[in-house]
Amino acid sequence: MLTEQKEKIKDIVTKSQVYKSIFRRGFGDTPRNRALAILGNVFLHLHPPYVMRHALKFTHSWCMGGITFLLFIVLCFTGVFLCFYYHPDKINAYRDMKYFEYDVPFGVVLRNMHRWAAHLMVITVWLHMTRVFMTGAYKPPREFNWAVGVILLVLTLLLSFTGYLLPDDQLGFWAVTVGTNMARATPLLGHEGPFGEQLGATAYNDIRFALLGGSVVGGNALLRAYVWHCVAMPVTAIIFLAVHFWRTRKDGGTAGPL
Amino acid sequence: MWHNIWIIASKPDNIPIVGMLVLVLFFGFLSFWLAFKNDRIRRAAAVRPKPESGKAKRDAVDVIDIMYPESEQGLPKKVSCWPHLVKLEFICAIAVMALLMFWSIPIDAPLEEPSDPTLTPNPSKAPWYFLGLQDMLVYFDPWIAGVLLPTFIIVGLMVIPYIDVNPKGNGYYTFAERPFAILTYWFGFFVLWVLEIVIGTFCRGPGWMFFWPGQEWDPHRVVAEVNINWNEFLANITGVTTLKTETAGLLLGIITILTYFGLGMLIPYLWLKKRSAPIIDQLGLIRYSVVGFFFWTMMALSIKIVLRLAFSIKYILVTPWFNI
Numbered sequence: 040m041l042t043e044q045k046e047k048i049k050d051i052v053t054k055s056q057v058y059k060s061i062f063r064r065g066f067g068d069t070p071r072n073r074a075l076a077i078l079g080n081v082f083l084h085l086h087p088p089y090v091m092r093h094a095l096k097f098t099h100s101w102c103m104g105g106i107t108f109l110l111f112i113v114l115c116f117t118g119v120f121l122c123f124y125y126h127p128d129k130i131n132a133y134r135d136m137k138y139f140e141y142d143v144p145f146g147v148v149l150r151n152m153h154r155w156a157a158h159l160m161v162i163t164v165w166l167h168m169t170r171v172f173m174t175g176a177y178k179p180p181r182e183f184n185w186a187v188g189v190i191l192l193v194l195t196l197l198l199s200f201t202g203y204l205l206p207d208d209q210l211g212f213w214a215v216t217v218g219t220n221m222a223r224a225t226p227l228l229g230h231e232g233p234f235g236e237q238l239g240a241t242a243y244n245d246i247r248f249a250l251l252g253g254s255v256v257g258g259n260a261l262l263r264a265y266v267w268h269c270v271a272m273p274v275t276a277i278i279f280l281a282v283h284f285w286r287t288r289k290d291g292g293t294a295g296p297l
Numbered sequence: 298m299w300h301n302i303w304i305i306a307s308k309p310d311n312i313p314i315v316g317m318l319v320l321v322l323f324f325g326f327l328s329f330w331l332a333f334k335n336d337r338i339r340r341a342a343a344v345r346p347k348p349e350s351g352k353a354k355r356d357a358v359d360v361i362d363i364m365y366p367e368s369e370q371g372l373p374k375k376v377s378c379w380p381h382l383v384k385l386e387f388i389c390a391i392a393v394m395a396l397l398m399f400w401s402i403p404i405d406a407p408l409e410e411p412s413d414p415t416l417t418p419n420p421s422k423a424p425w426y427f428l429g430l431q432d433m434l435v436y437f438d439p440w441i442a443g444v445l446l447p448t449f450i451i452v453g454l455m456v457i458p459y460i461d462v463n464p465k466g467n468g469y470y471t472f473a474e475r476p477f478a479i480l481t482y483w484f485g486f487f488v489l490w491v492l493e494i495v496i497g498t499f500c501r502g503p504g505w506m507f508f509w510p511g512q513e514w515d516p517h518r519v520v521a522e523v524n525i526n527w528n529e530f531l532a533n534i535t536g537v538t539t540l541k542t543e544t545a546g547l548l549l550g551i552i553t554i555l556t557y558f559g560l561g562m563l564i565p566y567l568w569l570k571k572r573s574a575p576i577i578d579q580l581g582l583i584r585y586s587v588v589g590f591f592f593w594t595m596m597a598l599s600i601k602i603v604l605r606l607a608f609s610i611k612y613i614l615v616t617p618w619f620n621i
Contacts, residue, residue, distance in 0.1 A: 086550025182458035212412030233619035
């Protein structure tokens, strides 16, 4: 009696117009349904319906590319929540860190997770690169995708670097000061670099000034780091990620011996 | 002694560095172990008698041997992504999220005092992933360590697929088929990047001076460094005092660098030509020069480090505008 009713309810739900408009396939374990599960879902559609068996082996792929992407998603989510509370100016930035520590619900875990995921992502990107190198997966036809991957590696490091300044504490301030002081020495474009002085570069018009929006790491640098970190670079990274994934598929998926 | 190491290693921001070292060593050993295993299998397959039909390609046979244990060799080559791959991704994602949670709850992200431009910490360190570059500042001027080398690293990485003409080892672990590529990669990645980060974290104390692990970071330590330039060094050993002049230094520097790259290009070329290695024709002039340039530039880093540590040599080339 009860099972009969259950079946009936299930029937009503799965045959309703609403349900069928959302889920296009049945539950039967058929090759067609398996393919549709991938093809009919915009997120899973990153995958092809079928993959080479070797691509599933942990020892072959180390899962590092996927973990990197997962960490990128984690960083986007935690980053959005951090953005709700954070003000990129000299007066508020450090106070907001204390605000996270003492006031914001789960604020500490939120900030911790953002930082550790960022550090972890730097490591997994390097391991992903190492795996791709060791399996020779950059060889034809995947040369271009390797170059895209190098750009993504650089973007990862720059994202992490711009985020370093945002708490506006001694650690971030001096790390970014040390980092951006290098820009002074850029050949031609920095005022302390080779031929920079001869070309009229000063501390107030060289490339470091452009990066910091000033001659010291101050309020403008904080705002610039914030805009790079939260808008410009994530968007750039997403565009390159799209190309990276697309080319991975077009070039034949995870490299294996064929 | 262990106390000092523990203080540095247990800093929240240094935990990732310890983790990185463990992970890089683990996956490094894994990749080499797989590579050597595959090489053994391929060597064994090479001496095996050909299949009687004679149609099966030798390479295809070897490759299946490498990738799958015998019990799996009869299975279809392709599997459906749903559920096989999606399931693995899901498990992997849960594992990583769990790790991240357990890491984020007990260990707080560092937060020091509010930034103060008038209070410089000693040592001031760049973010840990750039410590290799910061450590290069000891051996090179900032325009090389901070601008030129990063550019070379990025461009050098990007050109790898275009200069590696070896068609073997595409898609599987192997060492025997591409020893030069793999050794070069590990020298650059592990020795020059990862180890430099570890040195920058654990061995660079106040004043960016070198401290052995466990040695107390004494901010008042004074090390008398008497660094001399290459031409002065040569003048000292040969006794020719004219070498100490600026002009001599300039000329000597240019000659040394040109000779270094010139011989670096020429000797491998002649050696490979003598053995009539096909790689010379496969590479062509442009690719060969690019390989040579990046390879010897990378080697120059380690040579400069040795020259500085062993002979206190500061610059190879001194000009009024820049020094190398």
